[in-house]
Amino acid sequence: MPDVPAPRISDLARAGPPPGAYLDGLNPEQRRAVEATEGPVLVLAGAGTGKTRVLTTRLAHILASGKARPWELLAVTFTNKAAREMRHRITAIIGEQAEGLRWLGTFHSIAAQILRRHAEIVGLRSNYTIIDVDDQERLIKQLLEAENIDAKRWTPRHLAGLIDHWKNRGWTPDRLPPAEGSHFANNRGQALYKLYQDRLAVLNACDFGDLLLHNLTIFTTRPDVLAEFHDRFRYILVDEYQDTNVAQYLWLRLLAQKRQNVCCVGDDDQSIYGWRGAEVDNILRFERDFPGAEVIRLERNYRSTEHILAAASGLIAANKGRLGKTLWTEETGGTKVQVRGVWDGEAESRMIADEIERAHRAGRRYRDIAILVRASFQMRAFEERFVLLQVPYTVVGGPRFFERAEIRDAHAYLRLVQSEDDDLAFERIVNTPKRGIGDTTVSRLLQVARASGLSASRAAREIVQADELPARTRTALSNFLRDMDRWRAAREATAHPQLLETILEESGYTDALRLDKGPTSQTRLENLKELVQSMGAFDTLEAYLEHVSLVMDLDREAGEDAVQIMTLHSAKGLEFPLVFLPGWEEGVFPSQRSIDEKGEKGLEEERRLAYVGLTRAREEARVSFVANRQVYGRWTSQLPSRFVDELPLANVEASSETGYYGGGPGMNEAKSRWDDAPSFGASSYSSPGWKRAQQRGFSPAARNTVIEGEGRLVAVSEPSAGRYGVGERVFHQKFGYGRVTAVEGNKLSVAFDKAGDKKVIDTFVEKG
């Protein structure tokens, strides 16, 4: 997208330009997608075709042409980030009028608002709490225990997953197809689902899936309420439509059915969330569900160079069941997609890190470089390498701030202060930090609570009064209750960040962390500090807790110049000048599990993931694969991904600077020969890669063996030792960098920078 800042309407009004000037700079298709406001519209927006610009301009256009007022627009996204981005960009066009966009947000936040208004219809009160996955699993665990179901064989996580799946499909317990519940605990799935929902109702709580599901119940049982929303929402806009699940789809269809002014924007080729319930079919059948729908294709790509685009398009062409788009660009030329094969994961990370250093020296900023991996276990090799070379990097994703144990503990304290009857919060912290109230006491307490219909806190009071606990436990419990009461009393008079600080200090939570010698305790303390700070931005404790449950992460400033390491999934929607795509090996990418579980469908989703990866690149994309990879500590031999061979030859350049492979397309020809590659007993290196290694002059014996080691000096046997000179820097896969101190026949003595010890290892020494 050429970077023409869109003019603000307020500016235009002042300067008196012709109305509609914000449409300038749009190409014909984009313009049509903006102006086709009446009736159903499906915008098929390929990668890099200016989708967000179209979305925001369309909203601005509806407002500017007076067709609707801000609060009459419903605009849904999947992530908070996307919602923020959209609001930000609309504000840039129309100014403060954008503040009136009350119904711009994620599916869940909008559903939560609707549910707050009509909670009573589904048996909740409007101050219901939204529980997260952790609470969900603990609740289910209790249910399983109460029902005497073996939680080893039937894990809470499993049932939580099933329930989530059912909710994504729009099934309430009474609407669940009988076959669905039969897979869990001898046909008790449905009954357990019902019990779970009942329990949530008692707690006045709901989980994420419920937000949408309860909305569906409200809309279908109360036509009057639905009609109210039909009146309200004149225009509906949906981003990332290919990622909608059945429940979201039904929700949209219900809301859109009257006015039909619904515009869905998406790309079937970028549907990568099938495993969590997204239905590509929703996009494929749009025209059937909304007869007379206009379909607009955005095919001009403003992001990538010709070769990158052609490589990505060639790859995705192997998928069946696409709506089909032909992306094109005026950016001719550019570099071809690089494809390289290397020996193993460490060689791969070394190669990529070297190239990043080179690119940086040549003037490329670190932040313009991204490494996109299939799974997070692949990240570690890069992190280790970057730490060693002192290359700044950030890992995007990872454990979310609000999901960290210490943060949730803090929240549990706050929730319990806020509402004494929050049993889930009570259970979480009654013995955190350890205060001598063990499992026996807690389960006894819960038993009393259940028997008498009291909340856990109230039951605890009863038990303390009843004087039936051992003295020590009784004191501990009554101290805890006394503390809670004190904090509750302090609540009115104390600002909520201070309240949390007080609680953390007085409960002994921070002290326990300070005493903890674990590697993470320092970070945890810092996280808690950050938490206390972030609370200041909210007026009340209620407002803060509400925010936390829907927005599961903090806004972090992204100003720092660092290489971005992330999964392909979290890269969607982003772009970088230089993109590395490591680990293109069968089984890793495409992921074996994906293929095993979903067959051809799974494979196609993996291919879309590859497509997403390639299309993130503006200028350069570099794919790599290895012959040997350690997965969970085990050496495995790898074949290049089929996706490597699916890249069109004309747009690819294969090389083997560092590797043992010729690499690149066509190299799978060698596959048949690899099948009879020698196997060396139980050796980790029974891989087909040996063939190549041999061709490069390494024999199996070249697996060097550390035969001696004392402090930092070790000798290794290495047939090609003659290639090394005394004083030369070498890199050893196990010991890192070192310097050659002597060469004697096949023996290489090396002083390593870090200590090594006597140990037989089976890796190569390479020149480093």
Place this chain on the structure above:
DNA sequence: TGGGGGCACCTTTTT
């Protein structure tokens, strides 16, 4: 009650 050892697990992720 809670610490330590043995053992099974192990994609992708948002809300």
Place this chain on the structure above:
DNA sequence: GGTGCCCCCA
């Protein structure tokens, strides 16, 4: 290989 969980023992 690293981690989280369960069980057993002190």
